[in-house]
Amino acid sequence: MNAIRAWFRERLPISPDQVLEVLDEPVPNHLKRWWFCLGGTPAYLFVVQIVTGILLAFYYQPSPTTAYESVRFITNDVAYGWYFRSLHKWAATLMIASVVLHQMRVYFTGAYRKPRELNWMIGMCLLLCTLVIGFTGYSLVFEQLSYWGATVAANICDTVPVVGGFAKRMLLAGDTYNSETVPRFFILHAAVLPATMIFLLVIHIGLIRMQGVTEFRFEDEPPRAKQHFPFFPDHLCTELMMGLVLMILLSVLATVLPASMGPRADPLVTPDVIKPEWFFYATFRWLKLFSATTAVISMGLIVFLMFIWPFIDAAFRRFTRFAEASVWIGIAGALAIIGLTVWEAAVTH
């Protein structure tokens, strides 16, 4: 044993003490509450997506002639194919939900304020990547809604002034949906976006490690209570336990509500109802409320304001009497998104 240890020590001159020191980040007490360490949940689900996605990629064939049949083969014939496909689909749903909840926690606790403005912006990039990776994933099945959803999305891109036509051609790999479209979605979904997200996550977590998380103190805590606990092993064990609970939840969902398949894509038959996945319901309803160009430009503006929100909030706090405006704006924004989502879910058209 000692000889093996010495062999490694010579080649990897890192001592166990140095490793422990790196792991020994003092974690503030409030992170014992799940709501405050929600960022670990999308991180865990991202790993589940990568593992199950690699397993699916062994059988998935990205072309319009083979995609649908290969997904059917995975679902019906491959050993545990239905299970891993359903895990992938449910983990995507939970990941989007948990990213949104994490962002809400960060927003409503003001944890984006100085010096964390850049990390908020990196977080916004992660949110957009998560939504686009979800969209491209649904487009890979090549069922009716994959095809028509992608066509509608490309037409929406087309309404963006100046760059719209270019964005549409980049998305579809041509002026209309063609044989190169599915391979393009696959490369975006399985390579470009995951690699971008890994890069962004390294910066996101690196910044958290350098800045530490925002410190909060609660009224119910005794005044002289210990304010921190060690990352290793305490926080890591909590995160691993959450991972176990999530795995059980995912397995139950995958078994009780397994991923199904709609009818195969048919470019000649427009479905009566075209609806995107639930996480685009609010955007879709917004598009129906205004003309396409107005809706797209206003959405672009909202996303831009979200990006620079830490600076707008700082200006509110410094130059106006409305220091807590962010709370009311946040509540109004959250209610608007929930309202639009429920509205879109409740009506057929």
Ligand code: HEM
């Ligand atoms: C894949 C998506 C994401 C992952 C895996 C992730 C991961 C994490 C983790 C592990 C933390 C440590 C504290 C915690 O757990 O709350 C954190 C904190 C933070 N995240 Fe994220 N995050 C993601 C998306 C976002 C988004 C969408 C935003 C906002 C736009 C954001 C902004 C922040 C900020 C500002 C902090 C520092 C919070 C503080 O100091 O208390 N993150 N993130």
